[in-house]
Amino acid sequence: MSFVNTLMKGEQGLFKAESLTAMQKFTLRFVVVGLVYYLFVVVEGMIMRIVEVEQIAMVSQEQFFAILTAHPLVGIFGSTYSIVMGAFLFLVPYLMKKPLYSMKLAHWNFFLIAGGTLIFWLAGFISHYAPLYTLYWPLPADFNQFNPVGGAFFILGIALVMVGSFFFVINIFKTIAYTPEGWEKQPGGKLLGSAIGTVGFGNLFRKKEKRKEHLVSLPVAAIARGDLWMWPSMPGFSSLPEY
Amino acid sequence: MVDSALVLKGQTIAYTCYTLVIMLVMAWFALRITKKGKSKVKPALFYTFIGFLTALGVSLHIITFNTIPWSEMDLNRHEITPDQSFYIEVANHEFLLPEEKMVVNVGEIVEFDVTSKDLTYGFGLFRDDNTMLFQMQVVPGHRNDILWQFLKPGTYSIRSTEYSGPKGIAMIEENAVEVVEP
Structure with missing residues (x-):
């Protein structure tokens, strides 16, 4: 029990969950879930490597391709997205020195990413739905090979992750631009311009003495610019041109 | 080439x-x-x-x-008349090859015209050492063809190079194309 005790309460009981702020709690939640999904993909990766070297009885060919399909998505969305989102939702308000725009949106963000990943992973595990991650038409709708119910749940899981990612992007940009209640009005448009780089781009064409000052710090600008590409790079969107 | x-x-x-x-x-x-x-x-x-x-x-x-x-041949394909054309259908994870073996003389320009009846497949020609000579996508509802000039004698296998579900991994036609000296 000492391992479980250390895991839950930290070395020498130094981790005190009740002392954490709401922000720290949800950041930790994102990180823990991200690490659990990381464990999933590590085990899946090892299973696939074993099967590629030698076929084993416990993993059928259909199961192998189902793992191959879910594996990168669980790794990208369940693990990497969770950890990165948790970190950025904490970091942006910290660097901007103002509260997060919406804790409610952050909680929905968490449950949609964690839940969506679990749904599409389970759909693959149970029904062996395996069109691989590009959702390359018309393979995802080939119901001679795949169970339509499994496919529907798989797509549902991906859709939930997309909605969760959308909430994240909204939360980050609103946090950069909004004025917290009772505060002096903040220049939302200019803050956004600085974050997505229009100010910096404009400065390239301005004389040295006329260059505008950056209103957000470099890490916030980097996070904002990265977020611009987060949603369009989702599997549903990235595979659209192929249809 | x-x-x-x-x-x-x-x-x-x-x-x-x-x-x-x-x-x-x-x-x-x-x-x-x-x-x-x-x-x-x-x-x-x-x-x-x-x-x-x-x-x-x-x-x-x-x-x-x-x-x-293939770039030069692709750009000038409207001016090129192939020496031979092979029509191949793909359906239900199977290549339906011409009845007679596909035999080509070295130096000939060959057209492979491949049609899919259901899914997106790949059409790739592979050397005996498993390296790929060329490949193209075979998309259903579209014409998929490629011109190729064979410069060396040898035998080539056809494989689907696009994932089409677990059944797709068995889509291999050994020694399907033979290139001979004229």
Whole structure:
């Protein structure tokens, strides 16, 4: 029990969950879930490597391709997205020195990413739905090979992750631009311009003495610019041109 | 037409050198700007380097474009009449090949016209050592054809190079195309 005790309460009981702020709690939640999904993909990766070297009885060919399909998505969305989102939702308000725009949106963000990943992973595990991650038409709708119910749940899981990612992007940009209640009005448009780089781009064409000052710090600008590409790079969107 | 294996080797060497140069200069740049005191890299030098890399990268693409074996034939295909045409159907994870074996003389230009009845497949020709000679996508509802000039005698296998579900991995037709001296 000492391992479980250390895991839950930290070395020498130094981790005190009740002392954490709401922000720290949800950041930790994102990180823990991200690490659990990381464990999933590590085990899946090892299973696939074993099967590629030698076929084993416990993993059928259909199961192998189902793992191959879910594996990168669980790794990208369940693990990497969770950890990165948790970190950025904490970091942006910290660097901007103002509260997060919406804790409610952050909680929905968490449950949609964690839940969506679990749904599409389970759909693959149970029904062996395996069109691989590009959702390359018309393979995802080939119901001679795949169970339509499994496919529907798989797509549902991906859709939930997309909605969760959308909430994240909204939360980050609103946090950069909004004025917290009772505060002096903040220049939302200019803050956004600085974050997505229009100010910096404009400065390239301005004389040295006329260059505008950056209103957000470099890490916030980097996070904002990265977020611009987060949603369009989702599997549903990235595979659209192929249809 | 240049052999695709030779092109692959040449491009591997060229792009590896290109990448190594980028990595080395980035390492130099990182070292200089992280040293104590004011940055020792002039912005003009940095942007000149980025400009040089861009010019070099684009030039590499332009130069190597002409070494891609099928590009010339693809660009001039409206002027080319193939010596032979083979019509192949793909359905239900199976290649339906012509009844007679596909035999080609060295130097002949051959058209492979492949139609899919259901899913997106790949159509790839592979050498005996399992390296790929060429491949194309076979998309249902579209015409998918490729012209190819065979320069060496040999036998080639057909494989689907596009994932089409677990059943797709068995889509291999051994020794389907034979290239002989005329």
